[in-house]
Amino acid sequence: MVDEKLALADLAEALRNTKQTDSLAPSLLRILQTVTSFESVYLTRVDEERGVQSIMHAINSGSLSIPEGLEVPWSDTLCRRAIEQRQYETDDVSQCWGDSEAASELGITSYVSRPVYVGEQQELYGTLCAASTEQQKPSEATSQLFDIFTSLIARQVERDLMIERLQHEQIELRQSAHTDPLTGLWNRRGLASQVIELQKNVKRPLHVAYIDLDGFKAINDLYGHDEGDRFLIAIAQALISHLPTTAIVARIGGDEFAVVQEADSDDAQQSEVILHKLLASLTSGRFRTLNRVIDYAGPSIGIVTANEQNRRLEDWLKLADQAMYQIKKSRRKQQR
Numbered sequence: 379m380v381d382e383k384l385a386l387a388d389l390a391e392a393l394r395n396t397k398q399t400d401s402l403a404p405s406l407l408r409i410l411q412t413v414t415s416f417e418s419v420y421l422t423r424v425d426e427e428r429g430v431q432s433i434m435h436a437i438n439s440g441s442l443s444i445p446e447g448l449e450v451p452w453s454d455t456l457c458r459r460a461i462e463q464r465q466y467e468t469d470d471v472s473q474c475w476g477d478s479e480a481a482s483e484l485g486i487t488s489y490v491s492r493p494v495y496v497g498e499q500q501e502l503y504g505t506l507c508a509a510s511t512e513q514q515k516p517s518e519a520t521s522q523l524f525d526i527f528t529s530l531i532a533r534q535v536e537r538d539l540m541i542e543r544l545q546h547e548q549i550e551l552r553q554s555a556h557t558d559p560l561t562g563l564w565n566r567r568g569l570a571s572q573v574i575e576l577q578k579n580v581k582r583p584l585h586v587a588y589i590d591l592d593g594f595k596a597i598n599d600l601y602g603h604d605e606g607d608r609f610l611i612a613i614a615q616a617l618i619s620h621l622p623t624t625a626i627v628a629r630i631g632g633d634e635f636a637v638v639q640e641a642d643s644d645d646a647q648q649s650e651v652i653l654h655k656l657l658a659s660l661t662s663g664r665f666r667t668l669n670r671v672i673d674y675a676g677p678s679i680g681i682v683t684a685n686e687q688n689r690r691l692e693d694w695l696k697l698a699d700q701a702m703y704q705i706k707k708s709r710r711k712q713q714r
């Protein structure tokens with residue numbers, strides 16, 4: 379009686395605090411064992427594709443021991459036989475399923491099993507079981523308890539799966555809100571959040587580069603919009619594959635890119651000049667798209683070095699944009 383009270387208190391606590399099946403299952407098993415006096419009670423997971431059943435949680439007493447983590451071929455299990463024959467209880471396993479090697483090796487005489495089905499499709503998740511070497515007939519109350527606990531576990535597993543799916547979707551959503559779908563680079567929002575992260579770890583000032591592809595419209599006009607897209611992807615790949623992995627590369631407009639990178643020496647001015655040269659060489663020259671080879675004269679690039687604490691990324695980008703525009707203007711003059 380004391381044991382039952384303790385097990386119920388345990389269950390009440392588990393139900394109150396349960397966040398996952400893993401924390402609920404041991405309490406349910408403990409109460410099942412207390413009430414039914416079966417030697418082993420356990421929750422299994424069935425992977426029909428791999429053809430294995432594994433013991434997730436188990437409580438053992440007496441001479442029977444069903445270890446947690448044990449994996450057995452699904453084809454030989456009592457649980458599979460119980461489901462297929464819709465016979466979920468017996469107090470004479472050898473007479474019922476004498477062909478199960480595992481059951482006879484373990485010396486199981488009495489057995490109770492319930493399939494745990496989850497989701498709209500009612501897929502088999504696993505089984506809730508009890509087994510004994512002794513002959514014992516499950517009472518009606520035991521059977522009812524099994525039914526209730528099975529459905530409790532099923533609902534909890536469904537909750538776990540839903541939370542997992544929501545977390546996954548949230549990650550994907552956050553990812554897509556921060557990236558440019560065409561090139562896979564960060565977008566403006568992604569750039570801002572990456573720069574905040576980068577600023578936590580840098581010792582030197584950051585260079586902020588603004589790259590605007592001169593004459594990009596002509597590429598679209600000449601080769602078509604799809605080839606224009608591929609050219610943008612080729613530019614993105616050139617930047618990503620040759621800049622240090624710590625550099626943040628973003629597409630912040632149709633034909634506009636930004637690069638933010640820590641100065642690579644204490645001489646920030648010289649480091650800025652080196653970065654400018656590197657960016658110019660990466661974004662000009664010969665590019666191969668799906669159907670074309672495009673010889674590109676190169677973009678206008680403006681770079682500023684963020685050496686004052688009180689300015690935000692947006693301010694530095696604006697300054698880099700202005701610097702870029704000055705270069706664009708002088709390039710246009712030269713072309714006339």
Ligand SMILES: Nc1nc2c(ncn2[C@@H]2O[C@H](COP(=O)(O)OP(=O)(O)OP(=O)(O)O)[C@@H](O)[C@H]2O)c(=O)[nH]1
Nearest residue numbers: 590591592593594595596598603604606607632633
């Ligand atoms: N293929 C493609 N084109 C785009 C995309 N986004 C914007 N554009 C085009 O990019 C061009 C950008 O315009 P501009 O910057 O004025 O064109 P530009 O020829 O580079 O002009 P300058 O910078 O003055 O040399 C426009 O023709 C847009 O239609 C895109 O995702 N894919």
